[in-house]
Amino acid sequence: MYTTDLGDKKQAAAAPVIDDPARLDAxxxxxxxxxxxxxxxxxxxxxxxxxVRQISQHAHSExxxxxxxxxxxxxxxxxxxxxxxxxxxxxxxxxxxxxxAAAETLGTSRDEMIEALHSGRAKYSTIFNxxxxxWADIGxxxxxxxxxxxxxxxxxxxxxxxxxxxxxxRVCKEESFHQRQGxxxxxxxxxxxxxxxxxxxxxxxxWWWPSLMMFGPPDDNSPNTAQSIxxxxxxxxxxxxxxxxxxxxxPQAEAIGLRIPDADLRWNEERxxxxxxxxxxxxxxxxxxxxxxxxxxxxxxRVKAWDDGAWVREAALxxxxxHAMAMAAE
Amino acid sequence: xxxxxxxxxxxxxxxxxxxxxxxxxVHAADGKMxxxxxxxxxxxxxxxxxxxxxxSASITASDPGDADELFAPxxxxxxxxxxxxxxxxxxxNI
Numbered sequence: 523m524y525t526t527d528l529g530d531k532k533q534a535a536a537a538p539v540i541d542d543p544a545r546l547d548a549x550x551x552x553x554x555x556x557x558x559x560x561x562x563x564x565x566x567x568x569x570x571x572x573x574v575r576q577i578s579q580h581a582h583s584e585x586x587x588x589x590x591x592x593x594x595x596x597x598x599x600x601x602x603x604x605x606x607x608x609x610x611x612x613x614x615x616x617x618x619x620x621x622x623a624a625a626e627t628l629g630t631s632r633d634e635m636i637e638a639l640h641s642g643r644a645k646y647s648t649i650f651n652x653x654x655x656x657w658a659d660i661g662x663x664x665x666x667x668x669x670x671x672x673x674x675x676x677x678x679x680x681x682x683x684x685x686x687x688x689x690x691x692r693v694c695k696e697e698s699f700h701q702r703q704g705x706x707x708x709x710x711x712x713x714x715x716x717x718x719x720x721x722x723x724x725x726x727x728x729w730w731w732p733s734l735m736m737f738g739p740p741d742d743n744s745p746n747t748a749q750s751i752x753x754x755x756x757x758x759x760x761x762x763x764x765x766x767x768x769x770x771x772x773p774q775a776e777a778i779g780l781r782i783p784d785a786d787l788r789w790n791e792e793r794x795x796x797x798x799x800x801x802x803x804x805x806x807x808x809x810x811x812x813x814x815x816x817x818x819x820x821x822x823x824r825v826k827a828w829d830d831g832a833w834v835r836e837a838a839l840x841x842x843x844x845h846a847m848a849m850a851a852e
Numbered sequence: 853x854x855x856x857x858x859x860x861x862x863x864x865x866x867x868x869x870x871x872x873x874x875x876x877x878v879h880a881a882d883g884k885m886x887x888x889x890x891x892x893x894x895x896x897x898x899x900x901x902x903x904x905x906x907x908s909a910s911i912t913a914s915d916p917g918d919a920d921e922l923f924a925p926x927x928x929x930x931x932x933x934x935x936x937x938x939x940x941x942x943x944x945n946i
Contacts, residue, residue: 563916612896619893623877626859632879633856689876696897838881839857845882 541566553754558684561627569753572746573683574628575644576755578635581621583647585639586820588614590654591663599657606703607660613700617693624685640825648806649736651814658711658718658725664704666726666733666771672697673767674737682754705774712778719779726775727783734798735806737764743803768796859908860886862893864900872904880905 545564552559559565588611595611598604622632638644649667654660675697678690711722738760741747750756768787775782786799809817857879863872875894880886886905895903914922930936939946 560916562913609896612892616893616896619878620876626877631856835857835881836855838885839855842882842885 550752553682553752556680556682556754558687559682560684568749569755570628572750572753572755573686574625574630576750577621577625577628577686578630578638579645579647581618581625581635582639582644583650584614584618584621586646586650586824587667588618589820589823590650590652590816591660593654594657594660597657598660603707610664610700610703613696617689617696620689620692621686624683624689627685636828640821640828642812642821645810647736648809648814649732651809651817651820652728652732653816655728656721656725658707658721659729661704661707661711661722662725662729664700664702665708665774666704666729667736668697668700668704669771670733670736670767672701673763673770677757677763680754680757708780709778712780722778723780726780730783731801731805734764734768734801735803735809737761737767739803739806740801765795768798772796857881860890860905861908861911862886862890863904863906864890864894865902866900868901872902875899877908878905 546566549559549565549569559569591607591611591614595604595607598607622635625635626632635644639646654663672694675690675694679687679694681687681690708722708726711718738744741759741761744760747756747759751759772782772787784799786797788797789795790797808814812818858881859877859879860883861877862875864875865872878886878889878893880889883905887903890903890905894900926932
């Protein structure tokens, strides 16, 4: 997932670049006609910047997202669950790499993106700053977090930037297993002992609201949405996607006897959709600011992995250069 | 000296009989490592039976701004297409 556009105020304040109006018109006409934009095509600077920010945030989220689930690999309750979780976490790493590669086609480098993440300038999805306390959290993440991700990513397969759209096609193909394995974990727990049922309900109680926040701020407080929709970077608004997610998830919870932790949740016959309670946006913005329960721990783990791997990267490069020289000398 | 690993473009042959097709890119110190990274990144679900990796810096690409000059002549030469020629309906097998 995880494409909430957590806009950077400093970037927005930078002096606007004035694009050539004729080229801008031609670009807007192409995008409006649902043509794809490819890396070497001319594009407005603001389009490039928005994409670099959105795609790199998305990539960072995939990579940081490996941490909460990785936490349970060694403690998975069976070999089957362990193999599945390993494959899922490996997929998330792969998704991060597809996305970094797509962002690099816009002229940013992998090192710049990683530096931006580690220094705290770049954001990632707020959801990964919550802890995975029990095995049921692995079920809840697959079902809800990956479910929300799919809701968000399916329309992005038709996003206007070609490399991003192609990465999303690959991601969506792989994501469906993630959600199903999570729901299967919840099914197993809800058909188990009373303690297991309680564990499943507790995980849903803790992950429900953060999952709804994954779609980002409400439309009336999401200033970049209109431009992103006009440029076909986004195809649906945060609130539209959030509503869809609630509507498909409620019956899935009911089917396994779980209760959505929202007293205001009810079916609205007139709208043919669920009404649901108010989201605590203060919590959301606090987590965006890096005040999430595990924000520091997540970043420390990323930076440590990067720093501890430095000697491996250098040694591999030295080895490759030595070999290339030896080959050239022959 | 640049400490980042170079970029490689990855091509996958889905099965014999099909051409290798571009799927994305990876960073790696050398070709062997690029093949291993490409396998882990792009073929986790039987997407292919053969991989090519090419240093991205070695690719020369056409400029989309030149597309008109480069490709327009193809549109004028309609006589290159079989439908340009009208053959009476009673003539068969042509």
